[in-house]
Amino acid sequence: DIQMTQSPASLSASVGDRVTITCRASQDIGNSLAWFQQKPGRVPNLLIYDAFTLQSGVPSRFSGSASGTDFTLTISSLQPEDVATYYCQKYNNAPLTFGGGTKVEIK
């Protein structure tokens, strides 16, 4: 099965900073990659799918990019409400594996 390696495991940044989170697939998954945000005590929320497509209602400061088997979630200007754990998930085929998560905190 394809493994999804997410990094870093955690990060701390200041409000207004540009934040990047990376997810690497162990094999080619095309652009079948989604990003989820899970705020403390809440259910996960789909941010981006097909590597680049912003889900309806998600702020435009979130964006996704891809280069081969490397995928990146970027928050262009970190806001206090972005404190959360972020997960990638591949879905080119089953199993739909999640990355280990990245916890984002405000410095």
Next chain:
Amino acid sequence: QVQLVESGGGVVQPGRSLRLSCVASGFSFNSYGIHWVRQAPGKGLEWLAVISYDGSNTYLADSVRGRFSISRDNSKNSLYLQMNDLSVADTAMYYCVKEVRKWVIVGATPGDSWGQGTLVAVSS
């Protein structure tokens, strides 16, 4: 609006069985595949299973294959997860998740709507 409501969780002894249910509303249930995802306390997300919109195709993660099964009843807008031979490692919040696209090949699309989850605690 889309709503998914899980039920059936609780405290159960190791080796016992439990059946989770998920009742859907606010969308054409028979047009979307549905997933089960779990999250152990303080841990990350673990994908468990998917069933296609018509129930003809299913796939389970290696960690639960042979013990868990997924099914649906489109006439009742309901999804099920039968869990057998439970162990302490199965303790988690269990979520049902609706796929973002209609009529797709099983497992080829992510989920966009999550239920609030039902908690399963396996303990002696």
